[in-house]
Amino acid sequence: MVNCAKDEGCDLIIMGSRGQGGVKGFLGSVSYAVTKESPMTVLIAKEGDQR
Numbered sequence: 731m732v733n734c735a736k737d738e739g740c741d742l743i744i745m746g747s748r749g750q751g752g753v754k755g756f757l758g759s760v761s762y763a764v765t766k767e768s769p770m771t772v773l774i775a776k777e778g779d780q781r
Contacts, residue, residue, distance in 0.1 A: 732768045743772045 735743050747761045765772045 731764055735768070735770060741770050743768055743770060745772065745774055746777060747774045748777050 731743065731745075743764060745761060745764065747758055761772075761774050765774070
């Protein structure tokens, strides 16, 4: 994902997280890996109630 964003010249990665495990129950393993590897800003949207 990060390499694709770099190749495309992106300055922001937006991804979702269901928050099942990972860092303090917030980031999953994929979300965590992307935030650590990415030189650009990563916005993670946590799944919420669908009311």
